[in-house]
Amino acid sequence: MITEKKRLGWSRDEMAKRAALDIPDGSYVNLGIGIPELVALYVPEGREVIYHTENGLLGMGPPPAAGEEDPELINAGKKMVTVVPGASYFHHADSFAMIRGQHIDVCVLGAMQVAENGDLANWSTGASDAIPAVGGAMDLVAGVKTIFVITQHCTNTGEAKLVEACSYPLTGKAVVTRIYSDLAVIDLTPGGFQVTELAPGVSFEYVQERTGAKLTDGTAGTAA
């Protein structure tokens, strides 16, 4: 079963690549830690996209070449990065004013659960022995206009992550715009989850079986 799941659907890089197609030219973008970071590798040639990292940099570039590292030039994941020409540094309140003041166009995040009304849970399982840690996730979903989620469709143990209502503590209410899973691209609509694109070889029914809420089929005209 697990090997079958690995064969079917998009890889991490393919999910990132698919999401990157939807980043418009000229956007100011914040990428979350993990698979969302890969999106920067795949934005189509010819688009100028400016990356924001909430610890205080606009115009973040790729990881440094060997010998070019500066331990005081990092991203929100605390990894060393570089700057592109035209970059700027600023303090934390200005950085979060960019987020909370709705100046960032697109944010790409991971998810633990997404509900059919767009609620997102991605910071805590609510387990009593867990150390709660939220970082900037609640600020991003409250302040950024377009929230893309990249996530495996199901958990490692096969449970649905797309559900009717989140059981984990929320990061934000009705905030998700679009989901890129390993199986499909799914939009959040007033009618709930709508499948707009299927990964190669994946059927609508296959996705529905692995989703904890009702899907509508919006793939008319696209190849499955």
Add this chain to the structure above:
Amino acid sequence: MINKSVGSPAEAVADIFDGATVMIGGFGEVGSPIELIHALIDLGARNLTVVNNNTGSGHVGLAALIENGQVGKMICSYPRTTNSLVFPELYRSGRIELELVPQGTLAERIRAGGAGIPAFFTATSVGTPLAEGKELRSFEGRDYVMEYGLKADFALIKCERADRHGNLVYHKTARNFAPIMAMAARTTIVQTGSLVELGDIDPEVVITPGIFVNRLVTVCDPAQESKLIAEGRCYP
């Protein structure tokens, strides 16, 4: 004559008292004023409330301050990082209090505290457990939660260059919380990589104006937290 420069980290932190609220700059180790923190460990002030984005790593810097039993409460957004060993253990055994604040709300609370704003409304955390028990209001059809400005008795921060008036310039993303913490503390204590003559810092590039700074100590070659951790070092 105004000269905010003092002779040593020990002298700079000497009046931090038991029960004080202390803001400490840094995002992880980047921007962390590690020599000032170590001086505070030497001083031994206890029952501190510490404001920082994280809770330190390994057994040096902020983690060592916590491990030394000097911190009663942490106000932070992300108390869980690589090599964060000390805080989780104390938290699980109920020996340290945690006030968890979304990162942007934390920054804005500090900024507000420094700007004389006692409280403000934000959309961040509405509908989540972190808004529970807080006042909600609706503006232009959207719900917002009330958050309080945050002030401190002391701020400990790090910069790259300073002059004797306390005008500061930072290095890259090490700036992070320092400028707003400098505004929000009654006494702001700075460790600077170098002290330059008045006028050497172009007024156009001053990031923190000297009015927000009380004391400066020069630490030419500050320790790097991750290097100390890699070497297995502990403080004291």
